[in-house]
Each structure stands twice: as structure tokens, then as C-alpha cells.
Amino acid sequence: MNNKRSFHLHISNWDVARTNRPSLETERLLLRPFNLNDSQRVQKLANCKEVTSPTLNLPFPYKIQHAQKWISTHDSLFTKKKHAIFAITDRISSELLGAISLVTVSKHSHAELGYWVGHDYWKQGFATEAARGVIEFGFEKLELNRIYAHFMAHNPASGKVMKKLGMHFEGILREHVFKNDTFIDLHIYSILKSEWDANSIK
Numbered sequence: 001m002n003n004k005r006s007f008h009l010h011i012s013n014w015d016v017a018r019t020n021r022p023s024l025e026t027e028r029l030l031l032r033p034f035n036l037n038d039s040q041r042v043q044k045l046a047n048c049k050e051v052t053s054p055t056l057n058l059p060f061p062y063k064i065q066h067a068q069k070w071i072s073t074h075d076s077l078f079t080k081k082k083h084a085i086f087a088i089t090d091r092i093s094s095e096l097l098g099a100i101s102l103v104t105v106s107k108h109s110h111a112e113l114g115y116w117v118g119h120d121y122w123k124q125g126f127a128t129e130a131a132r133g134v135i136e137f138g139f140e141k142l143e144l145n146r147i148y149a150h151f152m153a154h155n156p157a158s159g160k161v162m163k164k165l166g167m168h169f170e171g172i173l174r175e176h177v178f179k180n181d182t183f184i185d186l187h188i189y190s191i192l193k194s195e196w197d198a199n200s201i202k
Contacts, residue, residue: 021078022141024086026133029126031086031100034071038087041096042067045118054155055116056177081106084142088117088130097121100130102138102147110146111138115161122157128164135165139193148190152177162189166199 010025024031034042043064046052052060059066077083085101098117105111113134117127138144149167151158167189175183 021075021084022137024133024137025091026129028091029097029130029133030089030091030094031130031133032089034074034085034087034099036068036071038096039064039067039071042071042099045096045098046116048119050119051116053180054152054158056152056179057114058116081142084134084137086130086134088115088126097126098130100127100134102134102142102144104138104142104144108146109144110148111142111144113138113147113149127158127161131161131165135191135196139196145193146190148188150186150188152179153185153187159187159189165191166195167191168195 021033023033043062043066046058046062046067047060048062049060052058052062074083074085077085081104083101083103085099087096088098088100089096098115098121100113100115102111102113113131115127115131135147138147147167148170149158149162150173151162153172168191170188170190173186173188176186177184
């Protein structure tokens with residue numbers, strides 16, 4: 001499989017010391033910081049069983065209070081170098097499509113990639129495109145060595161995204177999480193900076 005990417009990433013306003021969270025541009029998307037004005041849109045997108053069922057940290061029903069509380073944590077988490085969270089938006093229309101993040105552990109130079117996209121925007125390549133931009137940001141700006149991700153056994157579409165990113169299957173954590181009254185297997189994928197660089201078009 002050819003996992004080389006053919007996109008150009010532009011990174012702006014990256015300065016942890018001044019709490020200026022970055023924005024990333026890809027071919028079709030602007031990945032930007034969330035703000036509280038996004039709360040209603042986030043609630044609308046996330047309040048959907050198709051979205052919450054395969055997403056570990058999204059409850060259903062998803063209320064406006066959930067969105068507000070979540071967004072209010074982003075500045076602090078970024079300053080502490082724990083999370084880099086981006087709104088996935090259309091570059092032309094500015095429409096908010098979903099969310100993507102890196103949860104970092106600086107001591108070990110690795111991070112967990114997570115993402116979700118509103119149901120109306122599935123199967124259009126937005127998750128893959130956003131993830132490519134965020135992985136590039138993680139390796140080049142956050143100086144990570146390893147980025148990993150997981151998907152629940154009943155969500156193989158997310159696994160296809162990980163394969164498109166050039167991530168490698170590492171194994172299955174059997175009945176590792178409990179959601180919707182069920183123990184669920186997690187499938188784990190990862191990619192190293194050396195592998196990303198080898199598969200990248202500069």
C-alpha cells in the first residue's frame with residue numbers, strides 16, 4: 001500500500017509559552033482551536049448515536065453542557081502540553097465537521113490520536129486528511145517519536161483510516177473498555193516518526 005501523502009500542511013500561531021494554540025491548514029480543511037461559540041454546533045454533531053457509540057469519551061445524549069465543559073478545558077490542557085485539540089472545519093465554508101486531538105506524554109515522546117466526525121460527513125476522507133495534518137504537527141512541532149490510536153471492534157471504518165495513515169497494527173486489548181453495558185475490544189495501531197518520514201513526500 002502506498003501511504004505517501006500528497007498534501008501541504010501550513011501551521012500558524014504555534015507558541016505554547018503564550019498559550020497561542022495553533023491552526024493547521026490542509027487541502028480542504030482548517031484545523032483550528034475550539035471556542036465556546038462552537039458549543040451549540042458541537043452538541044448538534046455529537047448528539048448522535050452513530051457518533052457516540054464508537055467514541056469512548058462521548059456520552060449519549062450529548063448535551064450543550066458537555067460541549068461547554070469540554071471546550072473550556074482546552075487552553076489549560078494545551079499549556080500543560082497534555083492535549084492538542086482541534087476543530088475540523090471546512091476551509092471554504094468554515095463549517096465545523098468534527099474534532100481531532102493528540103493526548104501527549106512528553107516524558108516518553110508519544111501521543112494518542114483521537115478523532116470523530118459528524119455523521120453527515122462520513123466517507124468523505126475528512127478524518128484521514130485531518131489526521132495527516134495532526135500527525136505531521138505532532139512529529140514536526142511537538143517532537144514526538146510515536147503516535148498511536150485505537151478503535152472499538154464494532155467500528156472497523158476507523159481502522160481503515162489508520163491503515164491509510166500508514167499506521168501499523170499492534171494488537172487487540174480484549175474487552176478493554178466498557179460502554180453501553182458491554183465490554184469491548186480495542187484494536188491498537190501506531191506509527192513512528194521514522195516510519196512517517198520514510199513514507200512522506202516533502
